[in-house]
Structures are given as structure tokens and as C-alpha cells.
Amino acid sequence: MFPELNNLLNTTPDRAEQGVNLTMARERGQLVFLEGLKSAVDIFFQAQEKPHPLQFLREANAGNLKPLFEFVREALKPVDSGEAGWTYPVLLVDDLSVLLSLGLGAVAVLDFIHYCRATVCWELKGNVVVLVHDSGDVEDEENDILLNGLSHQSHLILRAEGLATGFCRDVHGQLRILWRRPSQSTSQRDQSLTYQYKIQDRSVSFFAKGMSPAVL
């Protein structure tokens, strides 16, 4: 789907995907979607028999995300109907900064991601992709701890930012790719790359700094 990004990250997917139908995937059980906003409303207006994934919203003091982690683990459990379960799961979290705004501490969120890593990455050999916002110029200690703590836990960091010079129609931003676990083949020098990008209808095109086709 993103051939240029695959090249930049030196990965080749096993099969060239033609396209993904998310509705069908959801019906098949391949996609499990937790809609945070809707769930949050449920927790306040419906009686809960068992702990809700977003149980921390009802707690008076800073809680933890153990119920949310248990929801994730339940969702990843293989279906016991005899057929082979889905392999190599991917957990996408969009986004973690919201959890800080809801009153959780940075350490609680980091612990949740730690447990997700242990289950998804180590136990099930899958991947975790997390979105977090950088507070930028605003001094936000908790968000900085979350961002730096996550960075230290990550093997790959993609940092998207606007251009220093401002808005541009043909170059939407800059992407910095930082590998934190240098594989045996790459040297230290290849650890960090910066590219500029333009978002198109169904894909993103990447180019080296200053080499956008619009300005050449």
C-alpha cells in the first residue's frame, strides 16, 4: 500500500495487498475495533457487570489500564473453533495522548504499553503501532515523560512534523525515521533518515529534502 515507505524502511511485505475491506474484516473477526468515545459513553450510562476496558474513567484517583490490557488480551485469544487463528497480530493505538488528558499518569500509560508489548510482540510475535502527540513548545511534563518513555521502548520511531518554514502546498511535512535497534547489517550511520512527504488521495509520496518534484 505504501511502496515508497516500504522502501524507506527496508521492508517488503509478503504479499502485495490489493486493498483491505475493513467491514468484512470486522465481521470475520480479523479486525477488533474499540471505539473509545462510544465506549466512554456506555460506561457512564449503562450498568456494567464486568470491568469495562475504560474503567479508569469512573475511578476517583489515578488508576491503571489493566482492564484495557485485559480487553486487548481477550481480543487476541485464538478462537477455539478448531481452525487456525490469525497470526502475527498488530495492535494500533490512536492515540495515547488522549489518555493523559483523561487523568491517567504517564507511568500508567507506559505500563499499559509495556504489557501490550509483552503480549503482542513477545508472546504472539506481532507488532504494536502507537500514535502520540509531541507537545512541541508547550511545556507538558507528563506528555514528555510519555513520549520519551515510549521512544525508549520502541524499535522504530517515525516523527512527522511540519516544515520549519511554514505551510507549503506541495510538501506537507517532514518525516524523520529513527531506528533504535540497529540490526547487524546497518551501520551506526544509517540510524536516522529524514524525508519530506506529500499526502495524496490513497498514498503518500516521499522524497529527499528539497527534491520535491514541484520545486525541481
Place this chain on the structure above:
Amino acid sequence: MLDSLLALGGLVLLRDSVEWEGRSLLKALVKKSALCGEQVHILGCEVSEEEFREGFDSDINNRLVYHDFFRDPLNWSKTGEALPGGPLGALRAMCNRTDLGPVTIALDSLSWLLLHLPCTTLCQTLHTVSHQDSCPGDGSPVGKVHVLGLLHEELHGPGPMGALSSLAQTEVTLGGIMGQASARILCRRPRQRPTDQTQWFSILPDFSLDLQEGPSIESQPHSDPHIPPVDPTAHLTFNLHLSKKEREARDNLTLPFQFSSEKQEALLRPRPSQATSHIFYEPDAYDDLDQEDPDDDLDI
């Protein structure tokens, strides 16, 4: 200097950042300890045992005792598999060890411990672990204890960082320029001045340390030697220099407010050739002309 870090006992802090990770150096030091025949205990809170052991060959792996706090550090699974007491319990247990040989304890990471435990408790435990001079039972000397703590600089405020710094005998801060890693080593030996050195290095795939000279000088930007420096005083529209005659004339000139002896005598002795100055006074109608000298009553 980097390869003799383990010569002293005590706590060694490895301060890393997102840009320059420190786990590779921690693994390199762990490998060094294992090759010296020490027993190595690893408190693993951040990465799985497989990931930590990756890259080590079997004889090193056999010397490593991995205390796994990665899978279930907070006992959420409640299956009873989690080690009792958590990481703090394991660290305290190392204070009461019974074997006497030298041992290295690697904390991966000290940041995880600092985020989950009160700073004072952690500092007290670290102090006890790294200052084991004699076995509590019979007083016989115990082999040196090396504690290697991996610390992520950006996660902690100046208070906890300062507390850990004061506990540590050696602090290694990782950094680098243009893909070349460096370690700034601050070493405090008892009764000696602290030393501060920077060592460039790289970690080989088998986690051995490769000490280097530093980034090559050609890669640093400097001015082109073929272009001669431009003289800014050439081709001016005004004169910046004095000729010999002008310089002499300037030196001979007396300044108007400089009080030399000639000037003093000229003032005291009025020259008859010079016309004395006159004051012409036209009194007004309202002027009060008193011929009496007002200073007469002064007794001078």
C-alpha cells in the same frame, strides 16, 4: 578508560537518550564481566530475556542469571508466575548473598525502577547493594560488587538524577556526532580528584567494545585554505595611517587643557607685550554702585 570501568566497584550509571541508546554498551560491559569469570545477574524490566541474550554466545549466556520482570512486572496476570517481591525484592535479595566471588548486577533499567519505586527506597537499596564490604555473617571480605544501571536521561527530573549521581562512583553519558558514538566518563575515586574523559567507541555485532579515535577531521567543516584572507584596510576612501612628518607634528602638539610648567609661568607672569584685556562697563539706571569694597571686613 571505557574498558577499565569495571575495575572499580560500586555503582556505574549509564546515561543514555533516545538518540543514543545505551543497552548495547550495557550488554558489552556485561559480556566483559562474564568473560572475566564473574557471575552476572540481570534485572530485566524493559526487554524480554530473548532480546537481552541475543548476540551473546552460549558460554556467556551460561554465566548470565536473568531475573525476568518483563513479562509481568506488576503482577497483573495473577498466575503466580511473577517473582515474589517484584524487582525491589530481587534487588534486596542480592544484598544478602551468600557466595563470596565478584559479581556484576546489571539493572535494565534503573529508569524503570525509578519510575515505579520511591526514589529514597531505591537509593537506599542501591547504596546497600553496591557497598557490600563484608559478609554479614562472619565478617570475611566479599568479592567486589559492580552495579551497572541503565538510566534514560530524559525521563527524570534533576532531583532524582542528582541523587543517583551522588551515589555513583562512575557516570557514563552517551552521545555522539554524525553517527559516531561517544561516552563521557566521569569517575570519582575515593581520596582522588574526579576525572572527566571522553572516549569514542563503537559496539561490534558480538557486543565487544571497539575503542576509536574520534570522528575524522576532514569531515568537520572549515575554511578553504586556497582562498587568501581579504585585507579590509586596503582600498579605503579615507586615510587610516600617519606619515612620519604627521606623526612628529602630532607628538609635538600640546593639548589645550594640559597644564605644563610653561603654561603655568605664562599665566603667573603677565607679558607686557601682550595687550591686557579691558572690561568696559556701562552701568544701568538701577545699578547700585557702591565704591566700598565688600571684602574689606575680611581679615586676610
